[in-house]
Amino acid sequence: MAGVWFGILGPVEVCAADAALVAVGGPRPRALLALLALEAGHVVGTDRLVDGLYGETPPRDTANALQAQISRLRRVLGDGVIESSPAGYRLAVDPEQVDAHRFARLAREGRQALAVGDAEQAVAKLTEGLALWRGPAEIPAAQAARLDELRLSAVEDRAEAELARGGDVSALIAELREFVEGNPLRERLRGLLMRALQASGRQAEALTVFEDARRTLAGELGADPSAELAGTHLAILTAEEVRTTPVPAPLTTFVGRGEELNRVREQLGTARLVTVTGPGGMGKTRLAVQAGTNAPDACFVDLSALTDGSEVPQTVLAVLGLRESGLTPTAHRPPDLLARLTAALRDRSLLLILDNCEHVIAESATLVHRLLTACPSLRVLATSREPLDITGEVLCPLVPLPEGPAVRLFADRAQAVSPGFAVTEAVPRICRALDGLPLAIELAAARLRSLTVDELEARLDDRFRLLSRGSRTAAPRHRTLHAVVSWSWDLLDPREQRALRGLATFAGGATAGAAAEVLSEVDAEELLDDLAGKSLLEAGGGRYRMLDTIREFAARQATEAGEADSFARAHAEHFLDLARTADPHLRDAEQLTWLARLTGEHANLRAALRWAVQADPPLALKLVGALTTYWRLRGVRGEIAPLAVELLQRLDGREPPEDLAEEYVLTVLNALPDPPPGTLDRAREIMRTPRYPPRQPALLVAWAMFTGPPGPDEVLNPIYEAFSESADPWLDALVHFSLSYLKIFTGEHAGAEAEFARSLAGFRAAGDRWGIAQVLDGLAALADRNGDWRRALSLTEEAIAKMTRLGAVEEIAELSCRRADLLLRGGELDAAEAGYRQAEELAQRVGVPATLAMTHHGRGRLAVRLGHHAEARRRFRLALQACGPDWQSLCVRSRVLVWTALLDGDGGRAAYLLGASAAIGDTTHDPGTADRVAQLAGKEPYDKAFARGSAMSRDEALAFVLTA
Incomplete structure (x- = not known):
C-alpha cells in the first residue's frame, strides 16, 4: 500500500494516499493494527496478538476470534496489506510508513548528529521526529513505556542540541519545565533546564531547580543528585551574576580609522586602561564600539545622559544588572557603590567600555582607578576629550581624518542616501572644509538626499566663513563641531528645528508616543523618521536618540527661543x-x-x-x-x-x-x-x-x-486606621500584613496567622510578587516559631521563587540565608552549609551588609554545632564587621552578641542580650538558642537577666545593641 500512512504515536489512525482518514473500527481492531504496525514488515505470532488483544481473559476459541478481527481489518485496509503465515500475521508495508518506526530512525540520526557536534542537523532531525507524536500510544504498556523512554531521550537530545547551537532558549525553558513536572526524577531533564536557565541569565532560578531536584530525589529515592547534576549545579554556582551589556551593533560600515583600531586592540593586549581622546565629533565612540564588537565579555556603558558625576557608579551598577537595595532597608546611610562594584567585578574577566567621560571626568577617574586596583582581570576602554590622568593609562589620541580616508567616508555615506553617487572634485574640498571631522562629514553626506554636491559645497563655504570668526581660544568642539551642527541646523525647516529643540529635553531618548505628547505633534513618528534619515537622530529599539553634540546645540537653541521651560x-x-x-x-x-x-x-x-x-x-x-x-x-x-x-x-x-x-x-x-x-x-x-x-x-x-516594628507600649499610629479604610484591595492586603506582625509582637500567633492568610489571599489576587513574597516570609517566620520547620522551609522556598521572577538577587540572598537557618535547625547540616555558601556568594556579589552579616552568623552557629569554636568566633567577628546601623543589621548584631556570650560562657550576659533583642522587635525565633542560654545561666538567673533586657524601651535597646 504505497502512500498509506499508519499512525500509532497517539490514537491509531490510517491515512490513505489521498490524505483521507480510513475508519479502522473499534478498540480491538485499532489495538490489533497497532500491534502489527509495531513490527511492520515482520510476522507477529498469534500468541502475542491474542495476549495483546485480550490479556488475561481470552475467549474460548482464540483462533477464530483472532481470525475474525483480522478479517475486519482486511476489509478496511484491502487485500494484501495483512498477510498470513503458519506462525502469525504480518503488516506488509515499509516500516517508514509507520510513524513509530520513522520516529525511531529520526531520533537515532539526531543523536548521531549530536555526537559528532552537528547541532543544527541534530535539532532538525529530532524536531521532525518529535512532531510525529500526537498523544499517548494505544499499544500494550511494555511497548508504550519503551516508546515513551525513546521520546524522552529525544527531547533531551534536542534540548542538548539547542543549547549547543545557542540563541534564544525561552521556548526551550518552557518545554523543559513541562517535561520536568511530568518526570520529576529524571536528572538529565533537570540538568538541561538548569543550563537553559543559566544561558538566559536566570541563575537564581537554575539553582532553585537543583534544590527542588535534591529534595525530590531524597524524598522519593533516599538518594543524592548524580555527579553530573551536582557538577552542573557547581558550574552555575561559580558563574558570575554580573549581566553585561554588549556594545551597540554598528549601523554603518567602519571607514577611515583602521590604523587607530589596530592600535587600540594592540594597546588592550598589554595595558589595562586605554583612553581614546580627541575633540567632539572625532569618532571616539564609533572606534570604541568597533574595538569591542568582537571582544569577549565586553560591557558598554554610555555616560552621555549624565549631568552629575555622582551618578557614574549608579549608572555602571545598572548596566551590570546590579541594584543597591534589598527586600528591607539595609542602612540609614548611602551605600558605598564603588565597593559594591569592586565586589561584583573582583574575579571577573571583563572589558568595560566607558563612553563619554569628559563631562564627569573626575568621578570617572575615581571609579576606574578603584576598579583597576581591586579587580586584576578587568580592562577599561574609555572615551573622553581629555585623559583620565591615572597611572598606567595609555592614550590613543584621534586626529582629523587625512584626505583619503575622509573622502572614502564621505563616499560611503553618500552612496547610502544617493545610490550611484560618484566622487567629484568637490568632495575633497568639502572634507577639507570640514577639517576631516567624521561626524561633520557624515552629516554633510546625508544632505545629498536633497542637495547636489555643488550646492552642498556652496553652503559650507558661506557657513564656515561666518563661524571662523569666533574666538581662537574656544574649545575645538566649539570651533568645529558647533559650525557643523549649526550648518546642519540651518538646513532644516522650522518644524524640524522645533522638534529637535523639544527632543533635547529627553535625557534617555524618546519613543514616538512620548515625543508626540511633548512636542504636540500628531504625526511625530514621520517627523522623527525624517530627522533620523538626516543623521540628526539615531533610531533603534523603538526609540529615537540624539547625539550628545546635537542635543547640546538644540538645548541652547531652545533656551534662546524661550521654549526650554515649556x-x-x-x-x-x-x-x-x-x-x-x-x-x-x-x-x-x-x-x-x-x-x-x-x-x-x-x-x-x-x-x-x-x-x-x-x-x-x-x-x-x-x-x-x-x-x-x-x-x-x-x-x-x-x-x-x-x-x-x-x-x-x-x-x-x-x-x-x-x-x-x-x-x-x-x-x-x-x-x-x-x-x-x-x-x-x-x-x-x-x-x-x-x-x-x-x-x-x-x-x-x-x-x-x-x-521598624512598634514597641509593645507604643500607640498604634493612626495612619494605619486611615489606610485600613481604603477600598484598594492591595492596600487591604498590606494592612492585614502589617497587623499580622503587630500580633506577632504581642504574642497573638493564631491571630497573626489569620491576618497573614488574608494578606496572602489579597496579594495573590492582585498578582503582586513582592507582596506575596513578603507574606510568605512572614508565614515562614511564624511557622518556625510554632515549631513547624518543614512548613517554614516550604514557604521560604516559595518566596524565593517569587522574588526570582522579579530578578531581586538581594532578596534571594536574604531568603536563601533564612532557608539555610531552617535547614540547620532541622539537622540537615550539609544542606545548610551549601545554602549559607550560596547566600554568602550572592550577598558578596551584590553588596548587602545585613544579609552578609546573616550568612556569617549562620555559618558561625553551624561551626558551633560541629564543635569548631575557633571558626565560629571568626565568623561572628566577620558578622559584626559587616553589620550596618539599620534596624535589620542591629537585629543580626544582637543575635551574634548572644552567641559570642555563649562561647564566652557568660550565660547572664547572653540572657540580657536575648531580652534586648526582644525589645528591639527582632522577629527571628530560635528556641535552641534560648534553651542553650537558659541551660548555661540557670533558670532563675536567666529569667531575671532576660526580664532586665526586655524591660528596656525600644530606643534604649537599639542604642545598647549598637554600642555593645
Missing part, C-alpha cells in the same frame, strides 16, 4: 502621567511589564524630577509620590536621595500643600539618611494626623521600613 514642563508632566499610570500596575500581575517600561525611561524620569525640583517643587512632590514604589523595586535610593534633599531645601521649611502631605513624607524618607533639619519631625507629625484618605500606597511600606 518643553521641560511638558516633558515632566508627560512622565508624571506615565508614572501615575504605571504605579498601580507595580502592585498587580502586570508589574514585570511596567517595571521594565519604567526602567527603559529611567533617565527621562530622573531628568523630569531634576527639573521639577528646581522649577516646580509641587510637581516634584507629585513625581516622588508616583515613583517611590518603582524606586524601591529597582533599588536606586542612593541616586534619588540628593534630589529629595534638594527638594526639601527648596521648600525651605514651608508647610507642604495640604493635598501633597503624603508626598512630602515620602520625600523625607527618600532623603534619608540626611534629610534637612526639621523635616523628619514634620513627617512624624503628618503621620500622626490622618486628616485625609490615603492616596499613596507606597507611604505605609516606606514608613514601616523606616520605623
Whole structure:
C-alpha cells in the first residue's frame, strides 16, 4: 500500500494516499493494527496478538476470534496489506510508513548528529521526529513505556542540541519545565533546564531547580543528585551574576580609522586602561564600539545622559544588572557603590567600555582607578576629550581624518542616501572644509538626499566663513563641531528645528508616543523618521536618540527661543502621567511589564524630577509620590536621595500643600539618611494626623521600613486606621500584613496567622510578587516559631521563587540565608552549609551588609554545632564587621552578641542580650538558642537577666545593641 500512512504515536489512525482518514473500527481492531504496525514488515505470532488483544481473559476459541478481527481489518485496509503465515500475521508495508518506526530512525540520526557536534542537523532531525507524536500510544504498556523512554531521550537530545547551537532558549525553558513536572526524577531533564536557565541569565532560578531536584530525589529515592547534576549545579554556582551589556551593533560600515583600531586592540593586549581622546565629533565612540564588537565579555556603558558625576557608579551598577537595595532597608546611610562594584567585578574577566567621560571626568577617574586596583582581570576602554590622568593609562589620541580616508567616508555615506553617487572634485574640498571631522562629514553626506554636491559645497563655504570668526581660544568642539551642527541646523525647516529643540529635553531618548505628547505633534513618528534619515537622530529599539553634540546645540537653541521651560514642563508632566499610570500596575500581575517600561525611561524620569525640583517643587512632590514604589523595586535610593534633599531645601521649611502631605513624607524618607533639619519631625507629625484618605500606597511600606516594628507600649499610629479604610484591595492586603506582625509582637500567633492568610489571599489576587513574597516570609517566620520547620522551609522556598521572577538577587540572598537557618535547625547540616555558601556568594556579589552579616552568623552557629569554636568566633567577628546601623543589621548584631556570650560562657550576659533583642522587635525565633542560654545561666538567673533586657524601651535597646 504505497502512500498509506499508519499512525500509532497517539490514537491509531490510517491515512490513505489521498490524505483521507480510513475508519479502522473499534478498540480491538485499532489495538490489533497497532500491534502489527509495531513490527511492520515482520510476522507477529498469534500468541502475542491474542495476549495483546485480550490479556488475561481470552475467549474460548482464540483462533477464530483472532481470525475474525483480522478479517475486519482486511476489509478496511484491502487485500494484501495483512498477510498470513503458519506462525502469525504480518503488516506488509515499509516500516517508514509507520510513524513509530520513522520516529525511531529520526531520533537515532539526531543523536548521531549530536555526537559528532552537528547541532543544527541534530535539532532538525529530532524536531521532525518529535512532531510525529500526537498523544499517548494505544499499544500494550511494555511497548508504550519503551516508546515513551525513546521520546524522552529525544527531547533531551534536542534540548542538548539547542543549547549547543545557542540563541534564544525561552521556548526551550518552557518545554523543559513541562517535561520536568511530568518526570520529576529524571536528572538529565533537570540538568538541561538548569543550563537553559543559566544561558538566559536566570541563575537564581537554575539553582532553585537543583534544590527542588535534591529534595525530590531524597524524598522519593533516599538518594543524592548524580555527579553530573551536582557538577552542573557547581558550574552555575561559580558563574558570575554580573549581566553585561554588549556594545551597540554598528549601523554603518567602519571607514577611515583602521590604523587607530589596530592600535587600540594592540594597546588592550598589554595595558589595562586605554583612553581614546580627541575633540567632539572625532569618532571616539564609533572606534570604541568597533574595538569591542568582537571582544569577549565586553560591557558598554554610555555616560552621555549624565549631568552629575555622582551618578557614574549608579549608572555602571545598572548596566551590570546590579541594584543597591534589598527586600528591607539595609542602612540609614548611602551605600558605598564603588565597593559594591569592586565586589561584583573582583574575579571577573571583563572589558568595560566607558563612553563619554569628559563631562564627569573626575568621578570617572575615581571609579576606574578603584576598579583597576581591586579587580586584576578587568580592562577599561574609555572615551573622553581629555585623559583620565591615572597611572598606567595609555592614550590613543584621534586626529582629523587625512584626505583619503575622509573622502572614502564621505563616499560611503553618500552612496547610502544617493545610490550611484560618484566622487567629484568637490568632495575633497568639502572634507577639507570640514577639517576631516567624521561626524561633520557624515552629516554633510546625508544632505545629498536633497542637495547636489555643488550646492552642498556652496553652503559650507558661506557657513564656515561666518563661524571662523569666533574666538581662537574656544574649545575645538566649539570651533568645529558647533559650525557643523549649526550648518546642519540651518538646513532644516522650522518644524524640524522645533522638534529637535523639544527632543533635547529627553535625557534617555524618546519613543514616538512620548515625543508626540511633548512636542504636540500628531504625526511625530514621520517627523522623527525624517530627522533620523538626516543623521540628526539615531533610531533603534523603538526609540529615537540624539547625539550628545546635537542635543547640546538644540538645548541652547531652545533656551534662546524661550521654549526650554515649556518643553521641560511638558516633558515632566508627560512622565508624571506615565508614572501615575504605571504605579498601580507595580502592585498587580502586570508589574514585570511596567517595571521594565519604567526602567527603559529611567533617565527621562530622573531628568523630569531634576527639573521639577528646581522649577516646580509641587510637581516634584507629585513625581516622588508616583515613583517611590518603582524606586524601591529597582533599588536606586542612593541616586534619588540628593534630589529629595534638594527638594526639601527648596521648600525651605514651608508647610507642604495640604493635598501633597503624603508626598512630602515620602520625600523625607527618600532623603534619608540626611534629610534637612526639621523635616523628619514634620513627617512624624503628618503621620500622626490622618486628616485625609490615603492616596499613596507606597507611604505605609516606606514608613514601616523606616520605623521598624512598634514597641509593645507604643500607640498604634493612626495612619494605619486611615489606610485600613481604603477600598484598594492591595492596600487591604498590606494592612492585614502589617497587623499580622503587630500580633506577632504581642504574642497573638493564631491571630497573626489569620491576618497573614488574608494578606496572602489579597496579594495573590492582585498578582503582586513582592507582596506575596513578603507574606510568605512572614508565614515562614511564624511557622518556625510554632515549631513547624518543614512548613517554614516550604514557604521560604516559595518566596524565593517569587522574588526570582522579579530578578531581586538581594532578596534571594536574604531568603536563601533564612532557608539555610531552617535547614540547620532541622539537622540537615550539609544542606545548610551549601545554602549559607550560596547566600554568602550572592550577598558578596551584590553588596548587602545585613544579609552578609546573616550568612556569617549562620555559618558561625553551624561551626558551633560541629564543635569548631575557633571558626565560629571568626565568623561572628566577620558578622559584626559587616553589620550596618539599620534596624535589620542591629537585629543580626544582637543575635551574634548572644552567641559570642555563649562561647564566652557568660550565660547572664547572653540572657540580657536575648531580652534586648526582644525589645528591639527582632522577629527571628530560635528556641535552641534560648534553651542553650537558659541551660548555661540557670533558670532563675536567666529569667531575671532576660526580664532586665526586655524591660528596656525600644530606643534604649537599639542604642545598647549598637554600642555593645
